[in-house]
Structure formats: C-alpha cells, structure tokens
Amino acid sequence: MLTAILLGFLFALFLVFTGKFFRGKLAVLSALIPAGLFAYFASFISKISAGEIITKTYEWVPAFGVNLSFKLDGLSLLFSLMITGIGFLVFSYTASYLKGHKYLDRFYGYLSVFMAAMLGLVLSNNIISLFVFWELTSISSFFLIGFNNDSAASRKSALTALGITGLGGFFLLSGVLLLGSMTGTYNITEMLSMQEAIAGSEYYILAASLFFVAAFTKSAQFPFHFWLPAAMKAPTPVSTYLHSATMVKAGVYLLMRFTPILGDHPFWNNTLIIVGGITMVYTAIHSLFRTDLKGILAYSTISALGILVFLIGLGTKAAFLAAAVFIMVHALYKATLFLVAGIIDHQAGTRDVTKLAGLRKVMMPVAIAGFLAAISSAGIPPTIGFLGKELTYEASLNFGTGTIIIVIAIVLTKIFLLWAGFAAGIKPFMGKLPEAQKETKMPGLLMWFPPIILAVLSILFGIFPSLIESAIVKPMVFALGADASEDHLALWHGFNTVLLLSAVTIGVGLLLYFLVRPSNKLEQKVAKLEFISPRSIMEKGNYYFVIFSRFWTNVFQNGYLRNYVTSIILFLVILVGYILFGHQRLVIDHSQLAEITAYELVVALILVAGVLYTVFTKSRLAAVAAMGVVGLSICLIFVFYSAPDLAMTQFSIDTLTVILFVLVLYRLPKYLSLSDYKMRLRDGVLSLALGTIICVLALQVLAEPANNEIGDFYAKNAYLLAHGKNVVNVILVDFRGTDTLIEISVLAIAAIGVFGLLKLRLKSTDRTQ
Structure with missing residues (x-):
C-alpha cells in the first residue's frame, strides 16, 4: 500500500523532469497511473467482502508511536476506489479540457500529489500520519484551486480554501494529540477497543469538538461552507475531482472512521444531526438562487x-x-x-x-x-x-x-x-x-x-x-x-x-x-442579504483581526531590541513572581545558608560598585571595563565555592566579551547618549525586580529536597559508557553530543555572519540607499 501511495508523488516528481512530453498527445498517458491503482485496489474486493482486513506497518518514529501504518477495510476500500476510479476519468478528461495549456504537466503534477495524499489519508491507520496526509490534501488543493494564478479571483479563492481548511488542520492536530494522550496510542485499530473509556473521559467533549471543527471545515459544513462555492474558480477537472468526489468527503471520511471510537454518544450524534441538518437545508435552498x-x-x-x-x-x-x-x-x-x-x-x-x-x-x-x-x-x-x-x-x-x-x-x-x-x-x-x-x-x-x-x-x-x-x-x-x-x-x-x-x-x-x-x-x-452571511461575518472578523495584529506588531514587535528584552523580563517577573508569592507558601531554609566571610563581602561590594559604575558612567569604554570587573568578581565567587572549572569558563568568556566590545565600540562616539529619566527608572525597577525574583528562587530551591537520581546516573556511567573521568565534559560531548553539536553549529554560523559584516565594504551609492 505504501508503494501505491508513493506512486502519485513519484509521478509528480517525474513530471518535473519530463513534463514537456506530457503537454501534447502524450498527456492522456497520465491516466494510466490512477487506472493502475484502481485495478490494484479492485483486486482486494473479494478479500474485503469476505470480512478480511488488510494492514501493513512501516516504522517511522517508533519511539513516539508514530508509524506509517495502513489499513484497508470496507470504508477505506470504497474511498480508494472512488479516488482512483474517478481520478482515471478526470485525468483522461483533462487531456482534452486543457489541451495545449502551457502548464498542463504542472496541473497533472498537482493532481497526482493530491491523489496520493487522499489515498494516504483514507488508508492511514495511524492518526499522526493521517494528519500529515490531511494537510497535504489542503496544500495540493491550494495549488489546484489557484491554478489560474493570473486571475485575482482564483488566487483569493485558493487562499480562502487554504485558510479555512488550514484552520481545520490545526484543530485536527490538537484533537489527534489529545486523543493520543487519552488512549496512550496513535493506532486507530487499537483505539476501537477503548470506546467506553474515551466516552467516559473528562476530555471527551473537547476531543470530539476538535474533530468536529476539522471535519466541518474540510467538508464545507455550515458556517464554514462558503469556501467551496468560491473554489469554483478552479478548472472543471479540479471541481469534479476535489469538490464532488474526494477532498470535500475527507471530512465525512474522518467522521466515519472515528464514529466507532467517538460515536454512540449524545454529544457526537446530536451535534452531527444539527450541523448536518442545517447545512443540507440551508445550502439546498441557496442553490435555487x-x-x-x-x-x-x-x-x-x-x-x-x-x-x-x-x-x-x-x-x-x-x-x-x-x-x-x-x-x-x-x-x-x-x-x-x-x-x-x-x-x-x-x-x-x-x-x-x-x-x-x-x-x-x-x-x-x-x-x-x-x-x-x-x-x-x-x-x-x-x-x-x-x-x-x-x-x-x-x-x-x-x-x-x-x-x-x-x-x-x-x-x-x-x-x-x-x-x-x-x-x-x-x-x-x-x-x-x-x-x-x-x-x-x-x-x-x-x-x-x-x-x-x-x-x-x-x-x-x-x-x-x-x-x-x-x-x-x-x-x-x-x-x-x-x-x-x-x-x-x-x-x-x-x-x-x-x-x-x-x-x-x-x-x-x-x-x-x-x-x-x-x-x-x-x-x-x-x-442583498450577503452582509449577514457567514462569509461576510468571517471576512469582517478577519478585517478586525488584521487591525489588531497590526496594532500588536507595532507595540510589541517594533524593531527595538530594548523593548523586546523589557517585555520578556516583565513577563518572567509577573509569572514567576505570581508562582512564588501568590500561588504557594514561600519557604527559605536558613540552615542551608553559610556564613558570609570577609573576602566574600569585599568581592560582593566590588561587584556592586562595578554594576553601579556601569549604569551611571557616560563613557562606553568605561562601562565595558566596569562590566569586566563584574565578570571577574563572579569568577572569584566561583573559586570561593570550589568551582574552578566554572571560574575558568567565566574568565575566558568575560575576557573575550570585553575585547569584542572594545573592538566594536571604539569607532562609536566617546560618550553615551543617556535616555530619559523615566525610562531609566523603569529599567532600574524592572532589573531590581528580576534580581529579587532570581535570588528568592535560588533560596527556594535550597529548601526543596534534592533528587540526585540524574546526577548519580551520570557519575556512575560517565567512565563506563563514555570512558571519561570529567563528568561535565562527558555530558556535553557524549550524553548531549547532538545538542552540543547544534550549539557549536549555531555559533559557527553566527561567527561567519559577524565576520562577513566586519569585512563588508559598501559602495558609496549603496550606503545612501
């Protein structure tokens, strides 16, 4: 079954290189793909009618229970036959309908991808892979609906369809993950035996509602129905294949596939009766006009x-x-x-x-x-x-x-x-x-x-x-x-x-x-009544949402780094402060605190003096030097508390940072342009609040019972598994090797970018633009 699904994708890829041969008389040969697939699925009719259910599983991400698992039963067989059978006729019809079109090969490519995605959707026995194919149908239908991309109406229709069905895809993903967490599996067949447990779950209503939105958007149910008439801007083969026989029935298929799992419940049945009833009467009347x-x-x-x-x-x-x-x-x-x-x-x-x-x-x-x-x-x-x-x-x-x-x-x-x-x-x-x-x-x-x-x-x-x-x-x-x-x-x-x-x-x-x-x-x-239609209401809602988004962007994403940092710190202070002071009892174990020695006090005073000098000096270079003093003071504190490795790391980073700051800032004006008093006061209060939160949080951690399970594991296995005596190095290089490699790659890319900017030499004309 995997080969049958991949055949459509492979044919679309094949057209990328040989498409010019399928724009003329050879175009009709494209119909051989769905014809062959129809014959393949038709060969299973006798087995399925005899009560047999055919399953096949390919490992994908087994650690998370996500596999390419496929199931051919009566439901998926009917849809597979419709997808390939009508697909064969549509492919043949297209050869004449779009004869001579310069993008005929591209159209066949889109159709093939859509056909493969629909087959994957109806055959999936894993809800994660079902979601993946669900989204592929939305994406491929976007290109098919907007095929006449020189038309503004076609482009708008494609965007509308993608927006509505994409919204449904988001809700489907949420429902899939929720249902998976409720059942402990992503396999649809395994869920069939859990219907009573699912119906009795406190999350049943939420899970069913998420699936409803996904199905209603895809199958154009009221009030999401308006995208389908707009999609009629697409060429007729698209309307025939997507909007009568296949894609719009994907939502119906989803409801049918999960009826044995989520059905036989008043909420499920009553919702479908009401929504389906309103949709069928409302839109049937609309066809008269x-x-x-x-x-x-x-x-x-x-x-x-x-x-x-x-x-x-x-x-x-x-x-x-x-x-x-x-x-x-x-x-x-x-x-x-x-x-x-x-x-x-x-x-x-x-x-x-x-x-x-x-x-x-x-x-x-x-x-x-x-x-x-x-x-x-x-x-x-x-x-x-x-x-x-x-x-x-x-x-x-x-x-x-x-x-x-x-x-x-x-x-x-x-x-x-x-x-x-x-x-x-x-x-x-x-x-x-x-x-x-x-x-x-x-x-x-x-x-x-x-x-x-x-x-x-x-x-x-x-x-x-x-x-x-x-x-x-x-x-x-x-x-x-x-x-x-x-x-x-x-x-x-x-x-x-x-x-x-x-x-x-x-x-x-x-x-x-x-x-x-x-x-x-x-x-x-x-x-004349269009202003009260679901389409107009949603378009107005979208209009006001754009206005709100523009306001939000101008306020919070305005391009000033200081505002971004301020927003992040303010949110952190409110969140952590609420948890520490308003949500739980604050406990500080004073017995865990050591006495402050004279040299610790001296270093602390030096550190505070360095911070104050950094804040109030008017010289950039003096501020950088004072920050260096702060960093060296922290190094000494690490040494006092038996962490020489951290001290050396801090010393190296701090020294390098000071040097880089000096190299960058020496061409800038000698004196700082101080901001206004209110802004400095705001930043000072926010900084003190963050510092207080961090201090209290550290003291709170000391009062919590220690769990050394992870530390003991690394200590016992560092030498045995990685042959290293330095536990920290072993964690970074072996146990978290991939993470460290990615961090190094990010730093390397950033360094290359910085180097490129330093070496950049713009022409005089480019500097003025």
Whole structure:
C-alpha cells in the first residue's frame, strides 16, 4: 500500500523532469497511473467482502508511536476506489479540457500529489500520519484551486480554501494529540477497543469538538461552507475531482472512521444531526438562487455533504447503510454533472444557465449523460439515486426522537436537490438553441466519454444493486461498527411510507422546477442579504483581526531590541513572581545558608560598585571595563565555592566579551547618549525586580529536597559508557553530543555572519540607499 501511495508523488516528481512530453498527445498517458491503482485496489474486493482486513506497518518514529501504518477495510476500500476510479476519468478528461495549456504537466503534477495524499489519508491507520496526509490534501488543493494564478479571483479563492481548511488542520492536530494522550496510542485499530473509556473521559467533549471543527471545515459544513462555492474558480477537472468526489468527503471520511471510537454518544450524534441538518437545508435552498452552473452544483454538493453528516449523526445501522450507498450515488452523479458543466463552458463559452438551451442538438452524448445524472440526483428509478433516497428516508423514519422534523428537513432537501440536478443537467439541453450557441461544436471523445461512463454506472448499479451490495456497501457498514449482513439492496420495497415520500419528493420537485427558473433577479435579491452571511461575518472578523495584529506588531514587535528584552523580563517577573508569592507558601531554609566571610563581602561590594559604575558612567569604554570587573568578581565567587572549572569558563568568556566590545565600540562616539529619566527608572525597577525574583528562587530551591537520581546516573556511567573521568565534559560531548553539536553549529554560523559584516565594504551609492 505504501508503494501505491508513493506512486502519485513519484509521478509528480517525474513530471518535473519530463513534463514537456506530457503537454501534447502524450498527456492522456497520465491516466494510466490512477487506472493502475484502481485495478490494484479492485483486486482486494473479494478479500474485503469476505470480512478480511488488510494492514501493513512501516516504522517511522517508533519511539513516539508514530508509524506509517495502513489499513484497508470496507470504508477505506470504497474511498480508494472512488479516488482512483474517478481520478482515471478526470485525468483522461483533462487531456482534452486543457489541451495545449502551457502548464498542463504542472496541473497533472498537482493532481497526482493530491491523489496520493487522499489515498494516504483514507488508508492511514495511524492518526499522526493521517494528519500529515490531511494537510497535504489542503496544500495540493491550494495549488489546484489557484491554478489560474493570473486571475485575482482564483488566487483569493485558493487562499480562502487554504485558510479555512488550514484552520481545520490545526484543530485536527490538537484533537489527534489529545486523543493520543487519552488512549496512550496513535493506532486507530487499537483505539476501537477503548470506546467506553474515551466516552467516559473528562476530555471527551473537547476531543470530539476538535474533530468536529476539522471535519466541518474540510467538508464545507455550515458556517464554514462558503469556501467551496468560491473554489469554483478552479478548472472543471479540479471541481469534479476535489469538490464532488474526494477532498470535500475527507471530512465525512474522518467522521466515519472515528464514529466507532467517538460515536454512540449524545454529544457526537446530536451535534452531527444539527450541523448536518442545517447545512443540507440551508445550502439546498441557496442553490435555487444561482445562475452559474458550477455555483448550482457547488451548493448542491454542500447540501449532499450535509446529508452524509446528518446520516452519520443518526448513528443507526439503517443510517450507515444509507450513507454508504449515498456516498456512491453522489460521487457518480455529481462528478458527471461537473464534467458536463465543464464541457458546456469549454464548448459554449458560458456557464450562465439563463443563457443556455437546446445544446442537445449539437452534443447529444453530453445531454444523455446530463439527463441520467439529473434523474439519479432526483432519486428517480431505476437509478441508484432512487435507492439512496429510499434508504435515507427509511433511516429518518426509524430514528425515533424528532422524526417529524427530521423527515421534513430531509424531504425539503431532496426536493431542492432535484431542482438543482435538473437545472444543471437538463435545462441547458432543452428548448431552442440560441443564436449565440449556433457555433457550438461536439467535444472530443476524451471529454464526453468520462461523464457517459459515470452516468451509465448510476443506472447499472440501480438496476443491479447486487453488484455493489456485498462487494462494497456491506463491508463499509461493517467498518462503521454495524452488521448489515441481513440487509439487501433492492429498487422495490413495496407500497409503504418511504415510497410515498419518494413520490411526494419527485412530484413537488418537478413542480418547483417548472415554476422556478434560474434568474439573475433572484440572485441579486439574495445578494442583498450577503452582509449577514457567514462569509461576510468571517471576512469582517478577519478585517478586525488584521487591525489588531497590526496594532500588536507595532507595540510589541517594533524593531527595538530594548523593548523586546523589557517585555520578556516583565513577563518572567509577573509569572514567576505570581508562582512564588501568590500561588504557594514561600519557604527559605536558613540552615542551608553559610556564613558570609570577609573576602566574600569585599568581592560582593566590588561587584556592586562595578554594576553601579556601569549604569551611571557616560563613557562606553568605561562601562565595558566596569562590566569586566563584574565578570571577574563572579569568577572569584566561583573559586570561593570550589568551582574552578566554572571560574575558568567565566574568565575566558568575560575576557573575550570585553575585547569584542572594545573592538566594536571604539569607532562609536566617546560618550553615551543617556535616555530619559523615566525610562531609566523603569529599567532600574524592572532589573531590581528580576534580581529579587532570581535570588528568592535560588533560596527556594535550597529548601526543596534534592533528587540526585540524574546526577548519580551520570557519575556512575560517565567512565563506563563514555570512558571519561570529567563528568561535565562527558555530558556535553557524549550524553548531549547532538545538542552540543547544534550549539557549536549555531555559533559557527553566527561567527561567519559577524565576520562577513566586519569585512563588508559598501559602495558609496549603496550606503545612501
């Protein structure tokens, strides 16, 4: 499985050197990568349907429990097949859609990286590696959405998508680390046996909330949904692949994967029902007020994602079965409609549904694909969409609490989705061909054949649901923690309430389609309410956050080193002072203090005099010399207390520091320019406060019981393990060798930089700039 994942990354790297060969007729060969991967994952169908779960683990950072661990079960198999199968069609479609584009090879590289990242995400059995691939999908989608980087709208859409999904990534990382600390493992399979312990943890609500934010941002749930319609600025292959079948379902996948771990809890189920319910109804209604084909499809996509979240929230076997089928339903019909919309835009030059009609006369195969996808989205038999709708209604009716509200919400959503599917898949092909589209031509085979395949599959799986029942659907339901072995998929379930609801949905939906036509006036009326939309509210929040950030930067990051040092010291004084004086009882063991000798007192007085002279002198060189006196006084104190090694180190450093200061300062003015009285008073008070805190802290440490375990370890093992008698040297060179090496490297780099600045000779013109 690791090879399958790496193949996409390797192909993207391969394109860096051979990309020019994939900009012409050879571009279609790129589709061989997802085609091969689809065949590879399809070979596991028989094993997975038989109940087998395939796992593979590669050590990555075993000391922290982080490994490249992969798991192929019913859930990951379905997503892998969608990622590679639809990926194959999108790769093929792109060869014609972006034919002749100068950056076609780059586009294929982005697609390959995204495909590999999605495969890694759905196959990961370790939550750390899952997070890594999660972020890779966000990064690669940023480049795909902003592919037309000469467009300001595309760049803004890409940044918006990255900002929202990146925010979700931050919350996912927090949730992953919290869940790992709660369970003591990062392995998803091992967590399955800890559901009761996790649900009973005091951190359960926090962990679930973090996963919710991650899933809701990725799958465009209310109120984070607005990034998805904005992402429609991307080329149609991106919209088809990312925004209908794969990336936006990553949040749904996350919820499904962790339902057996975090689910079956009122907070989990109720939150998903509420958020999914609001999203599916709100965005389905919004699709009525759009005139852009991709805009209609974007809002209907968000609504469909809301249905999936809603079904996961119901948490019953019937709901999981409906979700498993509806994932396939939506992937097939929505990918078809996006591809059809791309063909219309490419051939007719517009996506404005109010200007499109009669295109069946010039592109009949595309019209057939659009029609089949539309009736599947409407849930009209014999499509698989009808089967998915029936299962959704059945799950809603059998839920129990709040059944009436739930059924009304889902029926309304399905009615609006019928309108959206017909408006995008049927309306552009019906009626009389306008004069503006008289020159529209039939696209090439590579453009119209992929949507035909997907549309035919919607019919095929509807007529013969047994093709997917045992192979895909039931294993996926089992992966969600339910047993659907006794359930069977069929188009006909007899005359019942579910069939009545389906009939009402189709009847009212068709009536709505004929009564409400896409209109620019309706879109403009809705635009007047944009100021209260989640997008506007978040943009205003972002605006004020930028203002606050600018204020914060100007105050605390203003370029003055003295202000940085003052802020750090002030924070340290407040924090440590609160802990020492306000949070715990201050204890000083006077018996640990030795008597002050005469020579210690003399050295201390010299040290204080050196400090005072440094502070109040007006000569830079005199201040440096006085600092040298302070350093030498400290050396003597080290000698008094039997630390000659520290004394020699202090002496060497202090001497070198004085010499360097003199070399640097001798070209500066002879006298110091003293700061104002208030600033000096502030610095003096702060310095005294810090000194007092450090002194009290040192005395407090003496009163604490000593733990010599670490010291004893080094003393016993210094000679045995490192063959050195000087314990300090052994610690620095052997036990902490890597740390010391890094410190030396930093010092060496700094020295090179200083040397370069000292040797810098600027031209007279450069000095004035």
